[in-house]
Amino acid sequence: MSKEDEEIARKAKRMKLKTLNAEVPESPKNLDSSLKKHTALIKRMRMSIGSDNRDHILKDVESLTLEKYIEEIASAISEGVGRCKTEKDVWSATETISALHRRFPKTFTPDVINSLAAILIAPSRSALAALSPEQREKEESVRISRQRPILRVCAELALVGIIKDGPDRSGGEWIMKTLKELLSNDPALTSLPLLTTFLKYFSRPFLGITPPPGSNKQISASVETGTLSSIEQEASMTPLAQPQIVNEGEELVEKDIRDRFKRMCEGYFDSVSKKLVVEHNRLQEQDRRNHEAYIRSGEIFEDRQQAYEKMTKSYEKLSSGCQTLSELLYLPMPSLPTATHKNESVLMLSTGTGSHQTEEVVLPSTSKWEDEEERKHYEEYVDLRDFVPKSVLGLDTSVAPGTPDSAPESIKSDQISKQAEEVEIRKLEKEIEGLKVEGVGKISNGTIEEEDYEDDLPTPTASVAASPSPPGTPTLSTAPGPSQLLTALLTRLPDATNRSLIDQAAVDFAFLNSKAARKRLVKFLGQTPKNRIDLLPYYGRLVATLNKYMPDVGTDLVAILDEEFRYLQRKKNVIVELAEARLRNITFISVLTKFRVVPSHLILHMFKVCLDNFSGVNIDSLAMLLEGCGRFLLRSEETGARFKAMVELMRRKQSMQHLDQRQQLMLENAYYQCNPPERAPRQVKERSPMVMFIRHLIYDVLSKKTIDKVLRLLRKLDWEDEEVAKTLYSVFTKPWKLKYGNISLLAMLTYDLQRYHPAFSIAVVDQVLEDIRRGLEQNVYKSNQQRISSMKYLGELYIYRLIGSGIVFDTLWSLVTFGHPEGRPIPGVNCPIDTSDDFFRVRLVCTMLDTVGMCFDRGSQKKKLDNFLTFFQMYTLCKDPIPMDVEFMLSDSLEAIRPQLVRYKTYEDAASVVDELFSSVFAQGGGSGDDGDDSGDESGDEETDRREEEEEEDTGSVQEESDEDRPPSPEEVVVFSAQHESLGPSEQEDAEFAKEFAKMVSDSGETRKVDKRTALALWDTSTLPGGLKKKRAEDVEDAETEEEGIMKFTFITKKGNKAQTKSLSVPSTSALAVHTREAQRQDQAEQRHLKQFVLDYEQREEIEEIKCESLDSALLRGPTNLGLLQLWSVPKGYEYVMPLESDMIGYCFPFDGQNNNGCASGTDFKPGGHRFQPVVLLACFWVLHMETRLYSGWE
Secondary structure, eight states, X not given: OOHHHHHXXXXXXXXXXXXXXXXXXXXXXXXXXXXXXXXXXXXXXXHOOSSSSHHHHHHHHHHBOOGGGHHHXXXXXXXXXXXXXXXXXXXXXXXXXXXXXXXXXXXXXXXXXXXXXXXXOOOOHHHHXXXXXXXXXXXXXXHHHHHHXXXXXXXXXXXXXXXXXXXXXXXXXXXXXXHHHHHHTOTTOTTHHHHHHHHHHHHHHHHOOOOOTTOSSOOOXXXXXXXXXXXXXXXHHSTTOOOOOOOGGGOSSOHHXXXXXXXXXXXXXXXXXXXHHHXXXXXXXXXXXXXXXXXXXXXXXXXXXXXXXXXXXXXXXXXXXHHHXXXXXXXXXXXXXXXXXXXXXXXXXXXXXXXXXXXXXXXXXXXXXXXXXXXXXXXXOOOGGXXXXXXXXXOOTTSOTTOTTOOOXXXXXXXXXXXHHHHHHHHHHHHHHTSOOOSOSOEETTEEOOOOOOTTXXXXXXXXXOOSOOTTOOOOOSSOOHHHHHHHHHHHGGGOOSHHHHHHHHHHHHHTOOHHHHHHHHHHHHTOOTTOGGXXXXXXXXXXXXXXXXXXXXXXXXXXXXXXXXXXXXXXXXXXXXXXHHHHHHHHHHHHHHTTOSOHHHHHHHHHHHHHTOSTHHHXXXXXXXXXXXXXXXXXXXXXXXXXXXXXXXXXXXHHSOOOHHHHHHHHHHHHHHSOOOOOXXXXXXXXXXXXXXXXXXXXXXXXXXXXXXXXXXXXXXXXSHHHHHHHHHHHTOGGGSOGGGHHHHXXXXXXXXXXXXXXXXXXXXXXHHHXXXXXXXXXXXXXXXXXXXXXXXXXXXXXXXXXXXXXXHHHHHHHXXXXXXXXXXXXXXXXXXXXXXXXXXXXXXXXXXXXXXXXXXXXXXXXXXXXXXXXXXXXXXXXXXXXXXXXXXXXXXXXXXXTOOOOSSHHHHHHHHHHHHXXXXXXXXXXXXXXXXXXXXXXXXXXXXXXXXXXXXXXXXXXXXXXXXXXXXXXXXXOOOOOOOSSOOHHHHHHHHHHHHHHHHTSSOSSOOOHHHHHHHHHHSOOOHHHHHHHHHHXXXXXXXXXXXXXEEEEXXXXXXXXXXXXXXXXXXXXXXXXXXHHHHHHHHHHHHHHHHHTHHHHHHHHHHHHHHHHHHHHHOOOOOOSEEEOOOOTTEEEOOOSSTTOOBOEEEOOSSSSTTOSSGGGOOOOSOXXXXXXXXXXXXXXXXXXXXXXXXX
C-alpha cells in the first residue's frame, strides 16, 4: 500500500470516529458497579491502553458504571498513554479516550485534556541551568521520550473532535500553540525530535503538505546540497504535473490553521538551518585550530580533543534533524560552506621533518634538504611583485616585468622611498582599511590565539590586556593609519604558524613599507621570545620574502644576530642563564642561512670561532649549528669544500679531547644528522591483500562490539588456502601484538572457531604452551612483554574451556619449580635461569592468578590451589627482598582469590608447611588420594557442564541471531558398547540402598536411635513374620549353594497388613555386605560371651561379695581401683558405675583422667554425681570396660 493510500485510510478512520464522537449516545443500562472490576480496569489502564488491552478496556467501559472513578481513570489514562509506542497503540488509546468521552463528556474530557497538557509543558530554563551538562542531557532525553507518545495521542484527539478550539472547530490551534511553546523555549534545539515525529504522522492533516508534483516520494538524503530546487523546478515544469485539488469539506483542520502551522514549521526550519551553518563553521574553525595546535606543540591536548568530539557529536545530531525536517517539509537543505584551501600548517623547524603526503617525493641522497616539505619551505616562497604594485615596492615602472631581480636603486634611497610612499598611500588607504585583521585582542595564558572576524566588521582595536605585542605600541585610533595597521600586523605574527599566513603577512607588510616600518619589524623579529623558537622558521621565511625587495631588513636582522652571537661568546662562563638565548640565536642564524640571508663567510666564521675554542658552551653551539644548517652547508657548492674541512677538524679534536658523555653524544648526533651514512632504504615487508585484511581484522577492527562481525568474516575465509591458514595461525599465536585488553577477545574467537576448525584451536594451544616453556628456558629480558601476554592468553583459553585445569596447574607449578634442583627453590642456591633477584616469574604467576584464580573456589580445585599458594609463598620467601611494585601486585592477587589467607613471614615456616603437605600426599599413596581427586574433578566437571548447558539455553536466542550464517554443528557420534551381564547392584546402588535403608530405620516408630552400623545389621536380627522365617531359612540354604561372591538380602515391605519380601543379590565386596558380615560376627561373639557370662553367674556372685566387703573398707581410705565393672553408655565427660546388687544405688562422676577425681586426700572425698536406678540389663547392649579407674559410693 502506497503512502497516499495509507493516508486516505487514516483519514477515513478519523472521520468515522469524529462523527461517532459528535453524536449523543444513549445512556447504557444494567451497568456493573463491582469494585473489583473497576480496580482491575484502572490497573489495566495504568499499565497500557495500547492495542493489547484495547478489547478488554472497551468492553469494561461499556459495562461498568465508572461514575465514581472519573478522576482515577483520567490519571490512569495519562500514564497509559505514555507507554504507547506504535501507531496501533496510539489509535487504540484514541478509541479508548473517545469511548470515555462519549459517556462522560463533561466530567472526564476536561480532566484528561488537562492532565495530557500538563505533560506537554516546556521545561523551566532556570531548572535546566542548575543541572550539570550530563544531567541536563539525560533529563532532556527522558522528557522527549515521555512527551513523544503524548503529543501523538493529543494530535489524534484534536482530529477526532475531542480537543477543540471552539464550537465547530478542530483542535489544530491547540496543537500548534503547544508545539510552539515547546520549540520557542528550546534554544538548544532539544525538542527537534518532537517536531520531526509530529510531521512524520500529521504533516498532511495539520499542515496540508503533499509531495511535490511529479514526485511520489520525499526528498532523499542522498540529494546533493543545492540541487533540490532545480529538481523541484524540473518536476513542476513537466506537462504531467497537475495541481492537487483539495476539498475543504473533507479536511479535518481549517485552512487558516494549516497555513499558519506550515509557516511556523518553515520558520523553525530556517532557524535550524542557520544554526546548522553556524555549527558547521564552528566545527571547521575548531578543526583548523586543533591542527595548528598540533603543529605548534606536536600534540592535541585531551581537553581540546574532547571538546572537538563533543562538538562533532552535537553537529551530527543537528545535521540529522535538519535533514529529516528538510525531507518532511520538502524544503532544500542549507548550503554548507566548505574549506576553500587545504591547511598547510606544518611545523618546519631547522631540523623539521616532512609531513605525510599521498605521493611522497623521494629526494636524492645528496640533496640539501631532508624531504620535499622542507625544500618547499626554504625555496618556494612568494614573489611580492605578483601581489603588490611596483610603485609600492619602489620598482621602476620602465623595467620589464620579465626581469625578476631588477632591484632599482630607489630602494636604497630613503628619499625616493618616502616619495613613493606619499604618492601611493592616499590611493591605497581605503584598500588598506578593508584588510582583514586577525588575532587581535584574544589572549589566553600569555599566548595570542587566532580569532577570525567577519569581513564586513570594522578594524578592531588592540586589546588592553597583556600581550606579546612590541613595547610602546600605541592604541589604534578610530581611523586607523599605517602605524596602527602595522601594530595589528605585528600582533598577529606570533599566530602565523603556516606558510599561507606568513606569506599573507609579507604581502600586508609590503603595503605598509617604509623605513620606520622596516626598522620596527627588524626590532620585533630580533626580540622573539626565547620560548617560541617554533616561530623562527616562519619569521625566516618572512625575512626571505621581503629581503628580495627590502634588503635592509635582512642586513639589519643579521647584524643584530651577529652582535648577539659575539656577546654570548664573551659570556661563555654564563651557562645556565643564557642557554635559551644561545639556542634562539643559533637557531635563527641557521634558519636565515638556509634562506641564504646570512652570507656564507659569516656563518663559516661563526663555526670557526666555536671550533678554535673547542670547549664548554662552544661545543653546544657547534652541535646546534651542525643540526640547524650543517647539511645545507656541507652539500652546497659554494661552501661544501670549506665546511667539510672544518667538520673533519672538529672530528679530530673530538677524538683527541676527553669530553663528557653528554657532549660526546651531542656531537655524534649532530654529525650524523648533517652527514648521515649511506645505507640502503629500509625494506618494507610486502604482504598480500588477504594477509593485510586478516591483520586489519584482528589488530584494528576487533573489539567487544565487532567480535561477531570479525568471527563471521574469519569463517568466510578460505581455510584450505595455505597462506590464509599460516596467517591466521601466526596472528592467533602472537597475543602480544594485540592490545592487552583484547587478548580475551582473541581467546573468545579461538573458542568460537573450535566448533568449525578444531585442529586449529589445538595447534594454537600447543604453540602458546610452547612459547611459555621456551620463555622459562631462555629467560630473555626483551621477551618479557610477550611472556606476560602469553600467560594472560593461556588463562583466557581456560576461561573459554579450551584447556583443562590440569594444564593451568601444571603451568603454575612449572613457574615456581622449573630450573631449581629437584624442583624445590632453596635460599642461597643459585639458579641460572631464575636468580634470586629476578621476580619476573612472580609477575607471571600473579597474571595467571588474576585471570583464572577466581575459578578455583570450591571442591578439589580449591584444595589444589591452596596447596600451590603454600608452595608459592615459600618460593617468594627464597628470593631477595621483594620490590614494592611486585609486592603490591602479589598482595592484590592473593587478596582477590583468598582474602583470609595468612601469609608466612619466614622461609622456614613455609618450608615446614610444604614438607607436611608433601608428607600427607605421599602417605595417602597413589590410590585413594588420586581417586578422590578424580571424583572431585568429575563432579566439578559435571557441575561446570550443567552451568554451561544453562548458559547455552539462556543465550540460545542471541546466538541464533548472531550466527545466522553459521553451518549446523556436526552431530556427535554416539558409540554404544555391549552391556555385560550384571551380577548385582553397583557400588553406587549399594550406597544409595544403605542411605535409604538407614533413613527408613531412623523414621520408624522405634524409640531408640540406631547408628549406621546397627542399621545395616537389623535385617538379620529383626523379627520376621511367621510365614517368612521358613522362606528365609530356605533362601539361606540356597545361598550356600549359589555362586561365590554374592550375598542375598531379604527386602521386606509392608502394604496394608500384608508383608512382602523381595530377594536382593549384593556383591560380597560391597560396603553393605562387608558391614553386614562384620555385624554378624560381632553379634555372634557377644552371644557367646553372654552365654558364658550367665553360666558363670554363681561364681561371679561370690567374687562380687568379696569385692563389696573390700569396698566398705576402701571408702574410709579414699578412692581406689575397683577392678572390673560393667559400664553403661553415658553422656560425654561422665562414666556410670553399675553395682551388681539390685538394692544399691549407682553414681556418675565427671571423669578427668586422674585417680583422685581432683580430691586432695581420701578424707575429703564425698560421693556425688547423678543418681540413677538400676535398669534391666539387656544382653545386646553390654559393653565390657576392662581395667578402668572409677569411683563409686552407696547410700
